[in-house]
Amino acid sequence: DVDAGLATSCDGVPTGRPSWLLAYQQEVIEKLTGAREIAPGVTITNRGRTATRDIARDYLLAELDGLGLSGAQIHDYGGGGNPYAVVPAHGEPVGTVLVGAHFDSVPNSPGANDNATGTAMVLAVARFLAELDCRDHDAIIVLFDEEEVGLIGSFNFAQMLDDSSINLVAAHTIDQVGWDDNGDRLIEIERPDAGLLSFYQTAATDAGLAIPMIQTTTSATDHSSFRQFGYPAVGITEAFTMGDTSPHYHSPTDTAATVNTEYLALTTELVSFAIGRLVYDPDRFE
Numbered sequence: 001d002v003d004a005g006l007a008t009s010c011d012g013v014p015t016g017r018p019s020w021l022l023a024y025q026q027e028v029i030e031k032l033t034g035a036r037e038i039a040p041g042v043t044i045t046n047r048g049r050t051a052t053r054d055i056a057r058d059y060l061l062a063e064l065d066g067l068g069l070s071g072a073q074i075h076d077y078g079g080g081g082n083p084y085a086v087v088p089a090h091g092e093p094v095g096t097v098l099v100g101a102h103f104d105s106v107p108n109s110p111g112a113n114d115n116a117t118g119t120a121m122v123l124a125v126a127r128f129l130a131e132l133d134c135r136d137h138d139a140i141i142v143l144f145d146e147e148e149v150g151l152i153g154s155f156n157f158a159q160m161l162d163d164s165s166i167n168l169v170a171a172h173t174i175d176q177v178g179w180d181d182n183g184d185r186l187i188e189i190e191r192p193d194a195g196l197l198s199f200y201q202t203a204a205t206d207a208g209l210a211i212p213m214i215q216t217t218t219s220a221t222d223h224s225s226f227r228q229f230g231y232p233a234v235g236i237t238e239a240f241t242m243g244d245t246s247p248h249y250h251s252p253t254d255t256a257a258t259v260n261t262e263y264l265a266l267t268t269e270l271v272s273f274a275i276g277r278l279v280y281d282p283d284r285f286e
Contacts, residue, residue, distance in 0.1 A: 013132065013273060013276040013277050013280050014273075014276075015206075015207045015208060015269075015273055016269075017265060017269055018127075018128065020127075021124055021265050021268060021269075022261055022262075022265050024120075024123075024124060024127070025117075025120040025121070025123075025124055025261060025264055025265060025268070026256075026261055028063070028116065028119060028120040028123055029112055029116040029117065029120050029178075029256045029259055029261075030256045031059060032044070032047065032056060032059075032103070032110075032111070032112075032116040032119065033045070033110035033111065033112045033116055033255060033256045034110055035255065035256040035257075038055060038056070038059050039055065039058075039059065042055060044056060045110055046105050046106070046107055046108065046109055046110060046111060047103060047104045047105040047111055048104060048105045048106045048107030048108070048109070048111070048148065049107055053080065053103075053104055053145060056103055056104075057074065057081055057083055057103070057143075057145070060083040060103060060119070060123075060143050061073070061074060061083040063123055064083055064084070064085040064123075064126070064141065065085070067085075067123075067126055067127055067130055068130060069085035069086060069087055069126060069130065069141065070085060070086040070087070070088045071085060071086060072084070072085035073085070075142075075156070075157055075160060077152075077153070077156035077157075077160075079146065079152065080145035080146045080152065080153055081145055081153075082142055082143060082144050082145050082153045082154075082156070082157050083103075083142070083143045084100075084140060084141060084142035084143070084157070085126070085140075085141050086138050086139065086140055086141070087126060087129040087130050087135065087138070087139040087141060087279070088135070088138055089135045089136055089137055089138050089279070090133070090134060090135050090136070091136070093136065093137055093138040094136050094137060095137050095138075095167045095168070095169045096137060096138045096139070096140060096166055096167055096168050096169060097137050097138075097139050097140070097168070097169050097170060097172070097275060097278055097279060098139070098140040098142065098161075098168060098170070098171040098172065098226075099122055099125050099126070099139060099140070099141055099142075099172050099173075099174075099271075099275055100122060100140075100141070100142040100143065100144055100154065100157075100171065100172070100173050100174070100222060101115055101118030101119050101121065101122045101143060101144065101173060101174040101175060101222070102115050102118065102119075102143070102144040102145070102146075102147030102148070102153065102154070102175065102221075102222055103115065103116075103119045103143040103144065103145065104144075104145055104146055104147055104148050104149075104153075105148065105254075106148050106250045108250075108251070108252055109248075109250055109251055109252060109254045110252070110254055110255050110256070111254055112178065112248075112254050112255050112256045112257075112258060112259050113176050113177075113178040113179055113238075113246040113248065113249070113254055113258065113259055114175070114176050114246070114249060114250065114254060115147070115174075115175050115176060116178075116256070116259075117174075117176060117177045117178035117259060117264050118173075118174035118175050118176065118177055119143055120264065120268075121174050121177055121264065121267065121268045121271060122141060122142075122143065122174060123141075124268050124272065125141070125268065125271055125272050125275055126139075126141040128272040128276060129141075129272075129275065129276060129279060132276055132279065132280055134280050135279045135280060136279065136280070137169065137278065137279040138279075139275065139279050140161075142157060144157065144173075144222050147175075147221065147222055151220075151221070151222055151224060151225050153222075154173070154222035154225035154226070155225040155228070157225070158171070158225045158226045158228065158229050158231065159229065161229070161231070162229040162230075162231075168226070168231045168232075169232070169278070170193070170196060170231070170232040170233060170234065171223060171226040171231055171232070171233040171234075172223075172233075172234055172235075172236065172271070172275065173221065173222040173223040173233070173234075173235050173236070174235070174236050174237070174271070175221045175222065175235060175236075175237050176237050176238050176240060176245065176246065176249075177236065177237060177238055177263070177264055177267050177268075178238070178246065178258075178259035178260055178261070178263065178264050179238045179239075179244065179245055179246040179258075179259075179260055179263070180238060180239070180244065180260050180263040181244050182244050184212060184239075184244070185210060185211050185212060185263065185266060186211075186212045186213070186214065186238075186239045186242065186244065187211055187212075187213055187236060187237065187238065187239075187267055187270075188213070188214055188215075188216045188218065188235075188236075188237050188238070188239060188240055188241060188242070189213050189214070189215050189216070189234060189235070189236065190216050190217075190218040190219070190221070190223060190234065190235030190236070190237060191216070191217055191218065191219055191223065191224070191227075191233070191234065191235065192215060192234040193227075193232035193233060193234060194232065196232065196233075196234040197213070197215050197234075199274060199278075200213060200234075200236075200270065200274055201213060203270060203273055203274035203277065204270055206273075206277075207269065207270065207273045209266065209269060209270050209273075211266065211267070211270055214242070216240070216241050218235065218237070218240060218241060221235055221237075222235070223235040236267070236271060238263075246258065
């Protein structure tokens, strides 16, 4: 459902928080971590084993399909599979932007912060983009499998895009965005290629969001896969290198109850607005 107060008519990308955001992200995190049934009579306590990854993948595919996106499907690369879909441009796309996060966890952890938070953000960004009615770029929405065992899902997805000669403007990946113990709202911008740090800084200013940012060289997550094929890329995370990061990393205590949902929602507002402006071109529809 489109929020009436946030609907657009080719007159700008909305700012502000959609009324559905907090509850929706909480639901996604709880279903992925065993705090709520992911299917009738089914709960999973990790996404690090074949069986639990299969269950999570089916759930995420259904979520993408339920948003009404184009061609929701599994990119099956053999050892695993990446659920993905497209928020299509209105008319012939001038390019493609990718927003993604890994959905798997390590076997002994519910993986709430790492990385149900990133997964919940990507799904929310998809819902936000689907509500824009002037899109001149395609937006690929993808949930990567097997990040925890060597970025396997994202590498295979990037290779698929390269084989298909996709005109990818940039890949934006999200990993661990649910911890802000000191309350400073800081996010880290990981290895931004040319213009991508200022892209987020300007978006935060224009959206009226007080979100400090620092640039880091962190590379051990999915954005690195895309650079191997020449695609510009950037990662978004909490204060991972600055030390204000979840102490529950890769442990059984990385549960839904430890996630700072307000911080996640705030960061989602930023990414939604930034990507929304990237795909939106009102001049094209005059």
